[in-house]
Amino acid sequence: MKYSLRQLEVFVAIGRQESVSRAAEALSLSQSATSMALSELEKQFDTRLFDRHGKRLQLNERGRQILPQAIELLDRAEQLESMLAGGSGLGSLRIGATLTVGNYLATMLIGEYMHRHPGTRVKLEVHNTAMVVEQVAHLKLDFGLIEGDSQHPDLDITPWVDDELVIFAAPDHPLAGRNQVTLDEVTREAWILREAGSGTRQVFDAAFRHVLTKLDIRLELEHTEAIKRAVEAGMGIGCISRLALKDAFRRGSLVPLDIPGLDLKRQFNFVLHRQKFRTAGIEAFLQLCREVAQGAARSDEIVMKRPDGRPMEYR
Numbered sequence: 560m561k562y563s564l565r566q567l568e569v570f571v572a573i574g575r576q577e578s579v580s581r582a583a584e585a586l587s588l589s590q591s592a593t594s595m596a597l598s599e600l601e602k603q604f605d606t607r608l609f610d611r612h613g614k615r616l617q618l619n620e621r622g623r624q625i626l627p628q629a630i631e632l633l634d635r636a637e638q639l640e641s642m643l644a645g646g647s648g649l650g651s652l653r654i655g656a657t658l659t660v661g662n663y664l665a666t667m668l669i670g671e672y673m674h675r676h677p678g679t680r681v682k683l684e685v686h687n688t689a690m691v692v693e694q695v696a697h698l699k700l701d702f703g704l705i706e707g708d709s710q711h712p713d714l715d716i717t718p719w720v721d722d723e724l725v726i727f728a729a730p731d732h733p734l735a736g737r738n739q740v741t742l743d744e745v746t747r748e749a750w751i752l753r754e755a756g757s758g759t760r761q762v763f764d765a766a767f768r769h770v771l772t773k774l775d776i777r778l779e780l781e782h783t784e785a786i787k788r789a790v791e792a793g794m795g796i797g798c799i800s801r802l803a804l805k806d807a808f809r810r811g812s813l814v815p816l817d818i819p820g821l822d823l824k825r826q827f828n829f830v831l832h833r834q835k836f837r838t839a840g841i842e843a844f845l846q847l848c849r850e851v852a853q854g855a856a857r858s859d860e861i862v863m864k865r866p867d868g869r870p871m872e873y874r
Contacts, residue, residue: 631836649840661685706758749795
């Protein structure tokens with residue numbers, strides 16, 4: 560063969576990072592060695608794989624065609640190396656998760672996965688839905704666990720488990736403690752919400768589409784914990800996943816507001832690139848996700864156990 564696995568590693572790293580310097584850092588190589596490896600690969604096949612825009616390198620059409628194949632070859636090589644060394648062949652994983660999934664489920668899932676498969680390596684990146692979808696689409700992540708949907712033509716979206724948003728308030732809020740609250744009443748309240756681009760905000764906006772322009776949105780925050788603290792402090796009411804509120808509802812530091820007829824249901828989904836090679840590690844992790852969700856009607860009903868048999872708790 561005219562190419563080496565090292566050359567492919569360099570090509571993939573630059574394709575993901577769109578920068579020679581960042582690719583060199585990711586591979587623990589010098590910048591000159593990284594540039595030389597790419598230059599030799601292109602010269603050997605008399606082709607260009609990137610368009611140069613100053614210091615930024617962007618995959619051209621040929622490069623975009625080759626990238627999934629190069630990643631698959633490297634994944635298979637890593638799997639083979641692991642098996643030759645007596646390992647499981649599962650390899651490493653790059654997982655993306657949206658904030659609710661990442662903060663309340665993904666770390667426990669990764670802990671269980673690594674307990675079952677000692678020696679495996681997992682990298683977790685937590686972003687909003689739009690960012691996870693973008694990174695999976697550009698093959699920077701092996702797959703994502705997202706809140707909501709995506710219509711990206713290069714991605715497959717597969718349902719995982721149902722989820723539900725809930726409107727909530729501090730226990731001393733004037734609307735707290737009532738059996739039901741009307742839509743008109745909450746429309747007049749101050750709101751603390753997730754930012755645009757998040758799966759949570761997409762569901763909220765759809766549910767309140769008829770009164771959205773009337774809402775007094777005081778704060779837009781990226782993190783569910785910050786929203787919970789702001790609502791606890793009496794700054795307004797909020798709307799996030801029931802999963803993220805499970806512990807607060809149990810303690811009584813926050814309380815749900817029941818609004819009849821309001822549809823705040825959604826799904827947590829797997830998102831994978833259609834051209835991404837499904838390694839044994841990817842399949843094993845997705846199977847674990849399905850296993851822990853089996854029998855749970857909703858995400859907050861998922862119960863995972865520690866090695867000693869005690870249930871893990873959401874914080």
